[in-house]
Amino acid sequence: MEKNEVLVKIGIKIRELREARNLSLQDLSDKCDFEKPNLIRIEKGRTNLTIGTLLKIALVLNVRLAELVDVE
Amino acid sequence: MEKNEVLVKIGIKIRELREARNLSLQDLSDKCDFEKPNLIRIEKGRTNLTIGTLLKIALVLNVRLAELVDVE
């Protein structure tokens, strides 16, 4: 699978987990300690995010890092 | 787990997979299309690597992305 496709799918997975927890973009970005537009960028797969950023999100969503990138 | 710890563990996992395939740093970095010192940086956990970089490595090592970050 190609990079952009992977990023989009990771974004979709994050969004699904967020919605499953009834969190708004504002809610989740607040808990992750960054701004809403940055989270949107991630969920849309428009940024080649780092492990550090992914880890913040995984901690708040209470999932393993591996689960977030398990998209192949 | 904390970010730097995760990065170090991911680095160790990459190194283990590389050595299991009898590849030198030069070999793997060549196949990934970047230079040896950059791979060392990654294996040592000194860089907060992106999904894109991790994906390159996963493809060459023939493992899933999730396997590389499964360190918790």
Add this chain to the structure above:
DNA sequence: TCAATGGCTATCATTTATGATAGCGGTGTT
């Protein structure tokens, strides 16, 4: 002895992720 290989460091320029701000359209509520 000398060259080649492997692991490593330090350092540089360029690209880009991150963090933040302002603003828009839509929906729902008072």
Add this chain to the structure above:
DNA sequence: AACACCGCTATCATAAATGATAGCCATTGA
């Protein structure tokens, strides 16, 4: 009508990842 919330875009400055180069030390083999 006015306000608040939601998802979203565009854009900016700053920090940092990436990609690359030069060089060090140790080991091995010609």
